Amino acid sequence: MESEARYVWVGAAILALVLILAGGVYWLSGAAERLPTKRYVVYFQNQSLEGLQIGSPVRMQGIRVGRVEDYTILTDRPRTVRVVLEIDRRAPVLQGIQAEISRNLLTGLAAIDLTNPADGKAPLTDAPAGEIGPVIAEGEADLSRMAALVEDLGRTGYESLARLNRLLSDDNQKAFAATLRNLQTLSGTLEASIPELNATLVAARGAAEQVRASGAAFDTAVRDGGRRLGRVAEQAEQTLSEADQTLRDTRAALARLEQELTGVSTSLRLSAELASQEVEATGLALRQASEALQAAGRGFAEPLRLLHGPQREELGPGEVRP
Amino acid sequence: MNGALLLGAALLLAACVRLPTPGQPITYHVLTDPGPVPASPAAHPSTLLVREMEAPALYQVTNPVFSRSAGTRAYYQYARFSEPPAKRLTWLIRQRLEAARVFRTVAPLGGSVRGDYQLNTRLIDFYHDAANVPGEALVLLEAELVRRSDARLIERRIFVARAPLDQADAQGATDALGRAANTAIDELTLWLARLMANESR
Numbered sequence: 001m002e003s004e005a006r007y008v009w010v011g012a013a014i015l016a017l018v019l020i021l022a023g024g025v026y027w028l029s030g031a032a033e034r035l036p037t038k039r040y041v042v043y044f045q046n047q048s049l050e051g052l053q054i055g056s057p058v059r060m061q062g063i064r065v066g067r068v069e070d071y072t073i074l075t076d077r078p079r080t081v082r083v084v085l086e087i088d089r090r091a092p093v094l095q096g097i098q099a100e101i102s103r104n105l106l107t108g109l110a111a112i113d114l115t116n117p118a119d120g121k122a123p124l125t126d127a128p129a130g131e132i133g134p135v136i137a138e139g140e141a142d143l144s145r146m147a148a149l150v151e152d153l154g155r156t157g158y159e160s161l162a163r164l165n166r167l168l169s170d171d172n173q174k175a176f177a178a179t180l181r182n183l184q185t186l187s188g189t190l191e192a193s194i195p196e197l198n199a200t201l202v203a204a205r206g207a208a209e210q211v212r213a214s215g216a217a218f219d220t221a222v223r224d225g226g227r228r229l230g231r232v233a234e235q236a237e238q239t240l241s242e243a244d245q246t247l248r249d250t251r252a253a254l255a256r257l258e259q260e261l262t263g264v265s266t267s268l269r270l271s272a273e274l275a276s277q278e279v280e281a282t283g284l285a286l287r288q289a290s291e292a293l294q295a296a297g298r299g300f301a302e303p304l305r306l307l308h309g310p311q312r313e314e315l316g317p318g319e320v321r322p
Numbered sequence: 323m324n325g326a327l328l329l330g331a332a333l334l335l336a337a338c339v340r341l342p343t344p345g346q347p348i349t350y351h352v353l354t355d356p357g358p359v360p361a362s363p364a365a366h367p368s369t370l371l372v373r374e375m376e377a378p379a380l381y382q383v384t385n386p387v388f389s390r391s392a393g394t395r396a397y398y399q400y401a402r403f404s405e406p407p408a409k410r411l412t413w414l415i416r417q418r419l420e421a422a423r424v425f426r427t428v429a430p431l432g433g434s435v436r437g438d439y440q441l442n443t444r445l446i447d448f449y450h451d452a453a454n455v456p457g458e459a460l461v462l463l464e465a466e467l468v469r470r471s472d473a474r475l476i477e478r479r480i481f482v483a484r485a486p487l488d489q490a491d492a493q494g495a496t497d498a499l500g501r502a503a504n505t506a507i508d509e510l511t512l513w514l515a516r517l518m519a520n521e522s523r
């Protein structure tokens with residue numbers, strides 16, 4: 001009785017294992033994921049297909065909607081690969097849709113991302129003559145866009161700084177110095193006029209003295225008139241003194257202005273030079289970091305190699321594998 | 323009975339997994355400056371800015387590279403440089419130019435120093451040619467001198483230097499690469515001295 005019960009358990013366990021094995025085979029074959037699908041074709045010409053293989057996922061807005069069914073490297077069209085996609089019929093594949101390759105940085109495995117146009121159009125249904133399905137246009141990969149953006153950024157920054165450098169070029173500096181020289185000449189002319197003004201003042205003062213002398217002669221008769229003339233002469237003398245002081249102030253201000261403008265020009269030129277260096281060095285570092293990142297990504301494309309180490313054929317001269 | 327079945331299944335599954343074996347120890351090598359160089363009798367009264375050396379992706383890692391047949395390259399698996407060769411060579415060039423006193427001042431580009439001239443360099447090849455045993459080290463450097471005031475390229479030149487290996491392994495390769503690199507840098511220093519003598523005229 002007891003041995004019969006054991007046979008039942010053993011039989012049941014074997015049956016369960018067989019069922020699990022069959023389920024696993026069914027799951028691994030991908031039959032469980034089979035849904036009504038439709039075929040589409042993409043011609044990749046500009047993007048690298050490294051890491052793409054038959055069965056690679058096809059995604060739309062991050063959701064897996066299909067798989068790569070087949071690919072052919074065309075011999076009649078240089079650098080072109082024809083990839084056949086099998087896409088769930090429920091996925092909206094619209095006219096103007098684009099296919100881009102995205103790659104997992106760690107594993108290096110690639111997938112195809114489909115992006116519908118923002119302004120939803122009619123479904124893409126027409127297959128060109130001789131094609132097994134409608135043709136999806138090739139898009140531009142994110143990495144390429146980012147590299148182009150970084151390159152544009154560097155180029156724009158470099159051009160801006162080059163313009164700034166041109167603004168502060170030797171020719172412009174010469175023109176600026178010439179303007180300052182003209183201002184200096186103007187102040188010199190004004191300064192040269194001061195003696196003439198002084199002479200005028202002296203002459204006016206002499207005239208006042210004469211008037212005052214004449215006034216003495218007619219002291220009694222024209223006392224009041226003489227006083228008035230004396231006041232006028234004093235006022236004239238005061239006005240000319242003020243004009244002299246104003247000219248001196250103007251000349252000092254111009255000298256200060258020239259000094260400050262020279263300082264500002266030197267400072268701007270130095271800043272532009274150092275900023276240009278920073279941009280150039282940063283651009284180079286960015287470019288090298290991007291290349292190193294891509295190389296590292298390629299290294300992670302083969303996880304088994306990371307786990308088991310290099311093969312014997314990969315060893316360098318004098319190296320031995322333990 | 324059940325326990326024995328489970329244990330057996332676990333053992334069968336464990337057989338599917340292969341643990342990685344411990345690897346050969348990795349050795350780090352340093353590219354060094356061979357020592358003092360004769361100083362130029364009269365340094366040019368200008369400042370040289372040295373830009374970080376450009377390098378292809380192959381040489382942006384620290385693994386030394388070897389080649390067993392023309393047109394192929396591969397990495398040594400158990401040897402490393404202390405830092406990527408291009409970065410180290412930039413530093414060696416700066417050290418050598420400062421010691422040789424070709425210019426009054428030598429500074430890195432982006433170091434907030436205003437410069438009169440700029441040295442751009444590119445590492446084209448830097449590997450152990452192992453087609454024959456023990457082989458030789460090959461270094462190809464491209465350099466160009468630019469006058470910054472008018473952004474004019476004064477001259478561009480490629481320097482090629484070779485050095486035989488003493489032993490056919492990573493140690494021999496890195497030693498020979500260091501010797502070849504320093505030979506190329508010596509030639510670069512002489513080239514700059516000649517250019518600056520022409521500039522002074």
